[in-house]
Amino acid sequence: MLKWLKRVVLLVVLAFFLFIGLFFAIRNGQVITLDLVLWQSPELSVALYMIIAFAVGVILALASSSMLLFRLERRARKQNKQLVNLQTEIDNLRKASLSTELAERE
Template identity: 55%
Template sequence: MLKWLKRVVFTILIVFFLAVGVFFAIKNPQLIHLDLVFWQGPELSVALYMLLSFAIGACVALLVSSVTYLRSERQVRVLNRRLEKVQHEVESLRKASLAQELSVGKE
């Protein structure tokens, strides 16, 4: 039930933002030159420069978050290895303790 609602809300948001983008492009048809310190961009519309900056920002955010994700995945693997090692050690100590109790019980 919640997946259906989530999809509907997500679809409505996408349509809304696409409509805002189209209206923004229609209302701002003027052409501008983008002049950065070492680079001068071609004459394009304001809306296109806005879309390009949004796309570049999204790509940068994706790269930064993927680095963080990969780092946390590595930490999870290291911690899982430690957990397996400790569980193996606990199991061997239990077996040793059980064997010791059995040997004491036979005497």
């Protein structure tokens, strides 16, 4: 039940931003040229430049967050492996102490 509600909310938010982007593109149809130090861009509308800048920002944010996520996952795997090794060591020590206690009783 919660899954379809999440999808509906996501669809509504997506439609809202699409509408805002369309409205922005219609209202800002002026053609400009970006003049950077060594490069001059072709003539495109202000809205297109804004959409391109937004898309590049989204891609950079996804790339940086995925790098952080990979690093955290690698760290978690390493710690899980260390935990398993420590648990087996504890089990071995418990078995060894039990066997020595049994040997002392006999």
